[in-house]
Amino acid sequence: MKRSVLGLDRFLILLLGLVLLVSGVAVGAWGLGYLSTVWSGAPDELSTTPATDVLSASWWGWAALAGGVVLGLLAVWWLVAHRTHHSIGPLRLPGTGSQGRLTLDGSAAADVAADVIARTRGVHSAKGKTIADRGQLVADLHVTVEPDADLRGVAEATDAAMADLAVVLGRSDVRSRVTLDVARSARQQSRVS
Structure with a gap:
């Protein structure tokens, strides 16, 4: 807006x-x-005749x-x-000149970072995208963890994935936002007999 x-x-x-x-x-x-x-x-009283x-x-x-x-x-x-328009186009990679011939899909890169986080023990699922929020470029990740997840381990994996994402994007103006939700119940593990 x-x-x-x-x-x-x-x-x-x-x-x-x-x-x-x-x-x-x-x-x-x-x-x-x-x-x-x-x-x-x-006036002392109103008349509705004109209306x-x-x-x-x-x-x-x-x-x-x-x-x-x-x-x-x-x-x-x-x-x-008043509609919010958060999506962004391809990001021009640094060092490509004013023509910007080398571009990167920021949402795909953020989604790969989310996939890396999803492999962490205790993480139920993770999704990522890159958006424009209040004039800032934001890598927005939504992570759902198991109720018994080790949050310290999830935080370390998230920090590592976001650091890797910053290297991949090669831009200093990208901010990150990670939202953690807790799943209602633990994921059922399949048993092999």
């Missing part, structure tokens, strides 16, 4: 909050009879349809602007 979209969100939320705050104070003051001291033209006249006008249906289409398009734009 772009900073401009975040800035627009914050501005619109601030504006909506101010409108609701002022409206709430005005309605409360009007209900208590204090609004007429601040605004001399404050009824607008709703019964012949152009109202077309205006409501146009407003609905505009609001729908704004809603679709807002949803698209």
Whole structure:
């Protein structure tokens, strides 16, 4: 999500909050009879006749349809602007010049690192990918361990695999994130009799 979209969100939320705050104070003051001291033209009671006249006008249906289409398009734009796009393309390897002819699939390299971790005793499964997160290149690994796994051994294997991945990628700007989950039950080992 772009900073401009975040800035627009914050501005619109601030504006909506101010409108609701002022409206709430005005309605409360009007209900208590204090609004007429601040605004001399404050009505004593409200009439719904103008709203009824607008709703019964012949152009109202077309205006409501146009407003609905505009609001729908704004809603679709807002949803698209807020989607997170984490995937990255091929990574240019250092030393390949400005043309970047030597590239590497960062997600495939992270998945190989996850496969290495998956061979560790006590690891149920592991998956890896390389993503862009908040402007940083991140090797994101998700490791599921057995309930009785030796976490120190898993941590050592993970550190070694991430160090190897850093050498393979040959880039100093890659960060790593490893998420450990615990499997609900231990994996059943097959028996040979």
